[in-house]
Amino acid sequence: MAKILEIRVIRARPGGSWAIVKVLTDQPGLWGIGSANDVHHGDTVTTAIEQVIGPRLVGLDAAQIEDIWQSVYTAAYWRNGSILNTALGAIDMALWDIKGKEAGLPLYQLLGGKCRDAVPCYGHASGRDLEALVDDVQRWLEEGFPVVRCQLGAYGGGGFLAADSVSRPIDGREMDSVFDDEAYLENVPKMFEFLRERLGFGPKLTHDVHEHLKPHNAVTLSKLLEPYRLYFLEDVLPPEQIDWFRLIRAQCTTPQAIGELFVNPHEYVPLISERLIDYIRVRVSKAGGITPCRKIAALCEFFGVQTAFQEGGDNDPVNQAAAMHLDLASTSFGIQEENQFSDAERDAFPGAAVLEGGYLYPNDSPGLGVDIDEVKAVALRRDSDPSGTAQDRRADGSVVRP
Ligand code: MG
Secondary structure (H helix, E strand, O other): OOEEEEEEEEEEOEOOOEEEEEEEEOOOOOEEEEEOOOOOOHHHHHHHHHHHHHHHHOOOEOOOHHHHHHHHHHHOOOOOOHHHHHHHHHHHHHHHHHHHHHHOOEHHHHOOOOOOOOEEEEEEEEOOOHHHHHHHHHHHHHHOOOEEEEEOOOOOOOOEEEHHHOOOOOOOOOOOEEEOHHHHHHHHHHHHHHHHHHHOOOOEEEEEOOOOOOHHHHHHHHHHOHHHOOOEEEOOOOHHHHHHHHHHHHHOOOOEEEOOOOOOHHHHHHHHHOOOOOEEOOOOOOOOOHHHHHHHHHHHHHHOOEEOOOOOOOOOHHHHHHHHHHHHHOOOEOOEEOOOOOHHHHHHOOOOOEEEOOEEEOOOOOEOOOOOOHHHHHHOOEOOOOOOOOOOEOOOOOEOOO
16 A cells, blocks of 8 residues: 655746646655646645645555545535646546556556547647638648647637727727627638638538637627538637527537636536537646546546547646546547647656657556656746736727636
């Protein structure tokens, strides 16, 4: 029996946004790692792990993952917040890593074994104009990615108007551009009309709205995009407005993906059990780790919903590995968001999953299969302010909810 000896956090990347938990045991050389990555609140999550939750777990049997998960979850009394969920999720990943090492098996074997040969991923294409976008989509397709996300630039792209071209308040705040729902409704369907004309209906394409639209416009966009047969439309509503999925479902067949902002089962369970969405996109660490996410995947299987665990630019190789093992062993898996790392970052995380030709491949090492070289990881840290809040605004100066 391996007992938990110490739990600490190693910080990497600008602002220390990669917060990697290391759970050490009383067995020499036996430890596990997990991701507590938070680009906005890395210090808060680290404090929760190192000063609050970690010390309470010292001396417990590291093998009793379910019991530790349930006791930490309910010990907070107030639960399902993003900070404590992330802290718990990281420790949970590390405990599964330890269990795999003790068993001498990769994590996907503990979860039931592979039910696919590798994990298909979607790539992120964007362009400032349609020609640049179609070139980028083709680049991802040629690389082998079976699904490609298509965006007109960054968050909210397609919905921005030059600030000096619209009616604005006298002495309104300084802005170069403003977000406008109607511009978005005009430009994004045109983008897919163009892409389908140029690429046909073979390529599987998605689009991420980044929750920018007012709810009734989310319904309208879903309907307008129906003829272009998306693989899925992502984050068309913010978490506060998910009841609107009932109206979307009643009016069109555009497949819906959401969940990267979810932390609470009350958000995702009704959407899955009422078949109001097609893909659930929680980030493994934010949902509380492998323990709840394997239950989400099992729930999805019974209702025909698929998983598309969130990754993307601010994620790390440890969270990616956790998602990959779940993907490999789950029959309700749909698609995995891709993430790529620099050579220096891969050096700091030996055993990181290999992404090649649009597919993610595990190694056969026990546990998560990825480790951390602490010296190299710490060398990746740079001082910088944590990412601020999103500041896209409408013409009247009000914030667009991301
Ligand atoms: Mg998204």
